[in-house]
Amino acid sequence: MNLEIPHKFTPLINQAQQVAREVFRPISRKYDRAEHAYPRELDMFASIMDGMNEGSGDGGAGAGSLARAGDEDGSGNRNGTNMKTVLGLTELCWGDVGLALSIPRQGLGNSAIAAVANEEQLARLGKTWAAMAITEPGAGSDSASIRTTATRDGDDYIINGEKIYVTAGERADAVVVWASLDRSRGRAAIKSFVVEKGTPGMTVERLEKKLGIRASDTAAIRFDNCRVPAANLLGDPEISVDKGFAGAMQTFDNTRPVVAGMAIGIARAALDQTYALLEKYGQPLTYRAQTWTQTAAERELQLLEAEWDAARLLTLKAAWMADNGLPNSREASMAKAKAGRVGNQVTLRCVELCGSLGYSEVELLEKWARDSKILDIFEGTQQIQLLIIARRLLGKSSAELK
Known part of the structure; x- marks a missing residue:
């Protein structure tokens, strides 16, 4: 790996x-205060993103499929x-997490479509903004404890249940819903369905009103005898005990490095910003001095930067493995666990190091501290990531190691 x-x-x-600096940063505080207001400034940027993604096959902020990621002949880098x-x-x-999550047609649901959809579904649903x-x-x-059900009825499935904390749930054009075809069959029966807005x-x-990422709408959605075409079931409709819900979980192998990247950015x-403030007030950071001659703030920041760089490299490795068709479940969880924790640690410590400037709304430091916490929670909490890593290292199943 280079x-x-x-x-x-x-x-x-x-x-x-440039977008982070010129578009996101200037409106960051505005939409933090105006929770649930749609950032209209993002519409033009979304069109630019569409052009950047044209022909890439990813369909948005989600990463590409592991199976489709490698070179055609299975070799090369x-x-x-x-x-x-x-x-x-x-x-x-680096500009704003909530605004990054609010870009039209770049939803986390697009990751599920990219990960497990067949070619027909990619062509039909790949450009849909999906939560x-x-x-x-x-x-x-x-x-695996999902209670939402999907019951086959002719050419349709009927979905019943409730979902909470759906990022972009109100704004997106569709929602990728995880539901069980047969709850008695356990996790093997869990599938994902694309439910279009207005169904x-x-x-x-x-x-929801939230601690952070307030620019992003977070919805609670109810499904009451919601009829969805069978063609909108992503991946294989057969219940396979051997495979479990590997197809659904592959979504996480793609999105966890993405969330880790978000934590690295914030x-x-x-x-x-902390470096800039320290330099402004006469404490520039230098890497030339020995540790015992540095100020406490300099020493602390260098330790935080080392942690940040470790998280960044883990994240790049997990993404690189996915691009090269290599199973990356363990590495994806390692990246998410490390980056989620480091993101929260760094932002909170920077608030403390900057004192009143860090705690007040004069700077964005306090906002970044609030925004960073969600990156340690969604797409699998810190504790779940450590559990997954332990299972992979010890060769244990979810039934053997809980």
């Missing part, structure tokens, strides 16, 4: 940096959609 960023992504990174997505979102989240609905009132990190029986019950923003 640890340098591929040169072909330089234009993407530069463009994302590829840096593709997964790496591009991670690098782009890292820069955008992702997994969490329920009684099922959060344990996705009878699907109701947005409320929008942590970098906090570090950069």
Whole structure:
């Protein structure tokens, strides 16, 4: 693995940096205060993103399928959609995480479509702005405990249940819903369905008020005898005990490095701003001095930067593995666990180091501290990631290690 960023992504990174600096940062506080207000400024940027994604096959902020990611002959080294997505979102989240999650047609549900949809579904649904609905009132990190059901009825499935904390649930054109075909069959029966906005029986019950990422709408959605075409079931409709719900879980192998990249972006923003404030007030950061001659703030920041760089490299490795068709479940969880924790640690510590400037709304540091917490929670909490890593390292199943 080459640890340098591929040169072909330089234009993407530069463009994302410019958007973060010139578009996101100036309106960041505005939409933090105006929770649930739709950021109209993003419409033009979404059109630019559509042009950037044209022909890439990723369909949005989601990463590409593991099965489709490698070179055609199975050899060589590829840096593709997964790496591009991670690098782009890292820069955008340097600007604002909530706004990055609000870009039209770049929803997390697009990751599920890219990961497990067949070619016909990709052609039909790939350009749809899709949210992702997994969490329920009684099922959060344990996705296997999902109670929402999907019952076959002729050429349709009838979905019943409730989903909460659906990012972009009200704004998106469709929602990818995780539901069980037969609850007696356990996790093997869990499938994902694309439910388009306006489908009878699907109701947005409320929008949540949140600690952070307030620019992003977070919805609770109810499904009451919601009829969905069978063709909107993503992947294989057969219940396979051997495979479990590997197809559905592959979505996480794609999205966890993406969320890790978001945490890296917001942590970098906090570090950069803290460096700038310390230099402004006569404490410039230098790497030349010995540790015992540095100020406490300098020493602390260098330790935080080391943690940040470790998280960044883990994330790039997980994305690179996905692009090259390598199973990356363990590495995806490692990246998510490390980056989620580091993002929260860095932003909170930067608030403390900057004192009153960090705690007040004069700077964005306090906002980044609030925004960063969700990145350690959604797409699998810190505790769940550590459990997955332990299972992979010890060769244990979910039944053997709970």
